[in-house]
Amino acid sequence: MMGERLNxxxxxxxxxxxxxxxxxxxxxxxxxxxxxxxxxxxxELDAGDHPxxxxxxxxxxxxxxxxxxxxxxxxxxxxxxLRNFATxxxxxxxxxxxxxxxxxxxxxxxxxxxxxxxxxTGKTCGTAC
Numbered sequence: 637m638m639g640e641r642l643n644x645x646x647x648x649x650x651x652x653x654x655x656x657x658x659x660x661x662x663x664x665x666x667x668x669x670x671x672x673x674x675x676x677x678x679x680e681l682d683a684g685d686h687p688x689x690x691x692x693x694x695x696x697x698x699x700x701x702x703x704x705x706x707x708x709x710x711x712x713x714x715x716x717x718l719r720n721f722a723t724x725x726x727x728x729x730x731x732x733x734x735x736x737x738x739x740x741x742x743x744x745x746x747x748x749x750x751x752x753x754x755x756x757t758g759k760t761c762g763t764a765c
Contacts, residue, residue, distance in 0.1 A: 655681055656730060659699060663706050664737045671703050706738070715740075 655677040662670040678695035698721065705717035718738050725731040735741070 651677075651681055653727075653730075655695065655699075656725065659702060660730065660733055660737065662703055663734065666707060674699050674703065 655674065658670065658674040658677050662674050675696060678699040681695040682692045684692075701717055702721045705714040705721075708714040719740055722731060722734040722738065722740060725734060
């Protein structure tokens with residue numbers, strides 16, 4: 637889903653993995669500069685081949701929500717967001733890195749889904765998320 641391998645042959649996959657690595661860097665270091673780089677990379681993914689297009693904000697929204705969940709006090713909601721994000725990573729090494737740095741276990745997200753609490757909301761995020 638979020639990329640098959642870190643050494644991607646297609647440019648789109650490479651950009652996606654670059655974004656994931658920037659998000660991972662923020663998850664590890666928790667520095668504002670790393671968050672800004674991850675959001676900037678998400679904006680590039682949203683724009684695709686149309687840099688002036690601003691209506692598509694999927695990657696920016698999930699990046700902001702994920703970054704907020706990383707720094708939030710560990711509650712059920714932030715745990716669901718973090719786990720939901722990590723479960724969509726296809727590369728096993730990158731997934732293990734996310735689970736490890738966020739101190740998550742690789743258990744199923746089915747309990748959260750059964751309670752009707754999705755990991756990603758439709759809320760928009762400003763530049764200071």
